Amino acid sequence: MPPPVVELSGLSKDYGGGVGLHALDLELQAGEVLGFLGPNGAGKTTTIRLALDLIRPTRGTARLFGRPAGEPGLRRRVGYLPGELTLDERLTAEQMLRFLDALRPAGTPPADPRRRAELCERLRLPPSDLSRVLRDDSRGTRQKVGLVAAFQHDPDLLVLDEPTAGLDPLAREAVLELMREAGAAGRTVFHSSHVISEVDRTASRVAIVRAGRLVRLESIEVLRSSLERRMLVRFAGPVPVDELALPGVRLLEVDTAGRAQAASAASAASAGSAGSAGAAGAAGASAGRVLLAVSGELAPLLAVLARHPVRHLAFPEPDLEEAFRQHYSGDAP
Amino acid sequence: MIAALLLRQWRHLRWTLGGLALGLVGFEVLLVHLGAAFEAGPGIEQFLEALPDFIHDLVAHQIHAASFPAMVAFGFMHPAMLSGCLAAMVLLGTQPAGERESGVLELLLARPLPRATYLHASLVALGLTALLLPWCVLAGAAIGLSLVEVAGELPWTAYLPCTLLLTALMLAVGGFALWMGTLVRRRGTAIARTLALLLSTYVLDTLAEFSSLLGPLRWLSPFQYFHPIPAAVDPPVAWGEPAVLLLLAALTTTAAHRRFRRMDI
Numbered sequence: 001m002p003p004p005v006v007e008l009s010g011l012s013k014d015y016g017g018g019v020g021l022h023a024l025d026l027e028l029q030a031g032e033v034l035g036f037l038g039p040n041g042a043g044k045t046t047t048i049r050l051a052l053d054l055i056r057p058t059r060g061t062a063r064l065f066g067r068p069a070g071e072p073g074l075r076r077r078v079g080y081l082p083g084e085l086t087l088d089e090r091l092t093a094e095q096m097l098r099f100l101d102a103l104r105p106a107g108t109p110p111a112d113p114r115r116r117a118e119l120c121e122r123l124r125l126p127p128s129d130l131s132r133v134l135r136d137d138s139r140g141t142r143q144k145v146g147l148v149a150a151f152q153h154d155p156d157l158l159v160l161d162e163p164t165a166g167l168d169p170l171a172r173e174a175v176l177e178l179m180r181e182a183g184a185a186g187r188t189v190f191h192s193s194h195v196i197s198e199v200d201r202t203a204s205r206v207a208i209v210r211a212g213r214l215v216r217l218e219s220i221e222v223l224r225s226s227l228e229r230r231m232l233v234r235f236a237g238p239v240p241v242d243e244l245a246l247p248g249v250r251l252l253e254v255d256t257a258g259r260a261q262a263a264s265a266a267s268a269a270s271a272g273s274a275g276s277a278g279a280a281g282a283a284g285a286s287a288g289r290v291l292l293a294v295s296g297e298l299a300p301l302l303a304v305l306a307r308h309p310v311r312h313l314a315f316p317e318p319d320l321e322e323a324f325r326q327h328y329s330g331d332a333p
Numbered sequence: 334m335i336a337a338l339l340l341r342q343w344r345h346l347r348w349t350l351g352g353l354a355l356g357l358v359g360f361e362v363l364l365v366h367l368g369a370a371f372e373a374g375p376g377i378e379q380f381l382e383a384l385p386d387f388i389h390d391l392v393a394h395q396i397h398a399a400s401f402p403a404m405v406a407f408g409f410m411h412p413a414m415l416s417g418c419l420a421a422m423v424l425l426g427t428q429p430a431g432e433r434e435s436g437v438l439e440l441l442l443a444r445p446l447p448r449a450t451y452l453h454a455s456l457v458a459l460g461l462t463a464l465l466l467p468w469c470v471l472a473g474a475a476i477g478l479s480l481v482e483v484a485g486e487l488p489w490t491a492y493l494p495c496t497l498l499l500t501a502l503m504l505a506v507g508g509f510a511l512w513m514g515t516l517v518r519r520r521g522t523a524i525a526r527t528l529a530l531l532l533s534t535y536v537l538d539t540l541a542e543f544s545s546l547l548g549p550l551r552w553l554s555p556f557q558y559f560h561p562i563p564a565a566v567d568p569p570v571a572w573g574e575p576a577v578l579l580l581l582a583a584l585t586t587t588a589a590h591r592r593f594r595r596m597d598i
Contacts, residue, residue: 049439049597049598052442052443054439054442054443054597054598055597055598056595056597072445072446072447072448073445074445075443075444075445075446076444076445078443080440080443082436082439082440082443084436085436085440086435086436086437086439086440087437087440088341088437090344090345091341091344095344099337099341100440100441100444102334102337103334103337103338103441103444103445103446104334104444104445105334105445108445146440149440159443
C-alpha cells in the first residue's frame with residue numbers, strides 16, 4: 001500500500017500563550033479531497049505551513065509522500081496557494097508564472113504551456129491581465145494567478161488555503177470544478193476554508209479544527225448522518241404534540257392552521273419537558289405541521305406518526321454548516 | 334534555480350545598479366580630471382591647505398600622500414562612492430528579509446527550492462555586485478588616466494589592490510546585512526540596524542584617528558581594514574586587511590545561512 005500523501009503525527013507548534021497547534025494527527029490518501037474547516041485563528045494555516053516545512057514544529061512530524069516534509073524535492077509534486085497570497089508585484093502575471101515554474105530541480109520538465117493556457121481560460125484570466133504588472137492587478141486577478149501557479153504543473157498534492165477568496169462567482173465555480181477534477185484524477189486536495197458550502201461541494205472528508213486541536217475528522221456522509229436530522233411533518237389533523245415528546249426528539253416549530261407558534265431551537269422544549277407539554281395545549285387543537293429535530297432511533301417517532309394522519313413527511317438535507325455550528329457551540333468537545 | 338532567481342533580481346535592480354555603475358565610472362573620471370588639474374596647477378597640497386583645520390587634519394590623514402596618484406585612489410573611498418556601493422549591498426543583503434515580510438518567500442519556498450539555494454542566489458548577487466561596482470570605479474580610473482596627461486607613468490593596474498579592498502569591504506557589509514535580515518522580521522529594521530552599525534563604526538574609525546581613548550576599539554570597525562590610498566601608492570599591499578574583511582564576510586554569511594536554514598518563514 002502506498003504511503004499516505006500527507007501524514008501529520010502529533011504535530012504541535014507553540015507560539016506561546018497557548019496559541020498554535022496541539023498534537024494534530026491527520027492522514028490523507030491519494031485521491032482524497034479534504035475539507036479543512038475552522039474559524040480564523042483555529043490553526044488551519046499553521047497546519048499547512050508545518051506540512052510544507054515553511055515553519056518548524058515544536059513537536060511531531062510532517063511527512064509528504066512518505067518522506068520528511070523538509071525534503072525540498074518533494075515540493076515539485078505540490079501545488080500551493082497561500083491564504084494571504086503575495087506575489088512579486090514588480091513582475092507581470094506571465095513573468096511570475098514562468099518564474100515560479102522555473103523553480104524546479106534540473107531535469108524536471110516545465111509546466112505544459114497548454115495546461116497553463118487552459119487554466120487561464122477557465123479562470124477567465126485574459127492575455128491582457130497576464131501582460132500587466134501585478135501591482136496594477138485587482139485582488140481577484142492576483143488570486144487567479146496564484147491558482148494557475150498552483151495548478152499549472154499538475155501536482156499530485158494541492159494545498160489550497162481559501163482558494164476562492166476575492167473571486168467572482170464564475171471564477172469560484174471554476175475553482176471548485178478544478179478541485180473536483182483533481183480529486184477525480186487521483187490527486188489529493190487539501191482544501192482549507194471557512195466557506196462551508198464550498199467544502200461541502202468538493203470534499204470527500206472533513207476535518208474541523210478548533211483552538212489548535214482537531215475536533216472532528218469524518219467523511220461528509222458520516223458527518224451528516226451523525227447530525228440531528230430535521231423532520232418536517234404535515235398532519236391532516238391536529239399536531240399530537242404530547243405524543244411527540246419522545247427521547248431524542250425536539251420540537252423546533254409547531255404550526256397550526258391559521259396561527260403559528262414558532263419555538264426557536266434554543267427555547268424549544270426538550271423531549272418530555274414541561275415546555276413541550278405547554279406547547280401541546282396550544283397546538284393540539286387543529287391541523288398543522290411540525291418541525292422536529294431528531295437524533296438517535298427513528299422507530300419510536302415513526303410509531304407515533306403511524307397513529308396519526310400524515311399528509312407530508314420530509315427530511316431536509318443537513319448541511320455541513322450545521323455540523324460546523326454544532327462543533328463550535330459551547331458544549332462541543 | 335539560481336539563474337531564475339538572479340534573473341528576477343536583475344530585472345528588478347537593473348536600472349538602479351546600472352545607474353549606480355555609470356555614476357561611479359563618471360565620478361571617478363571626474364576625480365581623475367580634478368586630480369590632474371590640481372597636479373598641473375599648484376597641486377593638491379594647496380587645496381588641502383585651503384581647507385579648515387579640522388577637515389584638513391581629517392583628510393590629510395586619509396590622503397596618505399597629497400599627490401595625484403592618491404587623488405585617484407581617493408575615488409575608492411570617497412564618502413559618496415562608498416555610500417552608493419554599500420547602500421547597494423545593504424539593499425541586496427536585506428532582500429530575503431523583505432520577501433519574508435511581504436510573503437513572497439513563502440510562495441517561493443513552497444516550490445522545490447531549497448532554502449540554501451535561495452540564500453546562495455542572494456550571495457551570488459552580492460558577490461557579483463561587489464565585483465561590478467569596484468570594477469566600475471577602476472574603469473573610471475583607467476578611462477580618466479587615459480584622458481589626462483600627467484608627469485610620469487601611472488598605470489591603472491596600480492589601483493587593482495584598491496578594487497579588491499573595496500570588494501572585500503562590500504562583501505563584509507553585504508554579509509552583515511544578510512545576517513541582520515535573518516535575525517529580524519522586518520526589512521526596515523534590518524536596514525536600520527545595518528546602517529546604524531556602519532555609521533557608528535565609520536565614526537569610530539574616524540574619531541580613533543584623533544582619540545587615544547577610542548584607539549583600542551578601532552579593530553572593531555571594518556573601515557579599520559580599508560585603506561585604499563596606501564594600497565595604491567605605498568606598496569607592498571597589506572593583504573591582511575582584505576583578509577580580515579573577507580573573514581568577516583564569511584562569518585556573517587555562515588551565520589545567516591545557519592539561521593535561515595532553521596527559521597520559520
